[in-house]
Amino acid sequence: MFDQRRVPHAFLFSGPEGVGKFFTALQFAKMVNTTQDKANSLFINSKFSALQEPYIKLVFPLPRGKGESADDSATEKLSQDIIDSISDEIKIKLVILIIRSR
Secondary structure, X not given: OOOOOOOOOOOOOOOOOOOOHHHHHHHHHHHHOOOOOHHHHHHHHHHHHOOOOOOOOOOOOXXXXXXXXXXXXXXXXXXXXXXXXXXXXXXXXXXXXXXXXX
């Protein structure tokens, strides 16, 4: 796909936890965004590896907050405990990513 420049606009990685969906998606994104300029590619890869914007957008469902309506922001009605839990899960993914990249 990549060599023939026929990369679809979206992929859906599905499967049980721990099989490498996130890691594979990230490695593919790095490959697609690599350029001929080695310094630029190293910069972009470092941003991917650190899960930094604007190169990475993490999209995942959030639990509904108490009394949440369609006009509320995504995290407005979530408790601090839930927000901290989500943040911890993202940090764990980052640590696992760093370990697997070595």
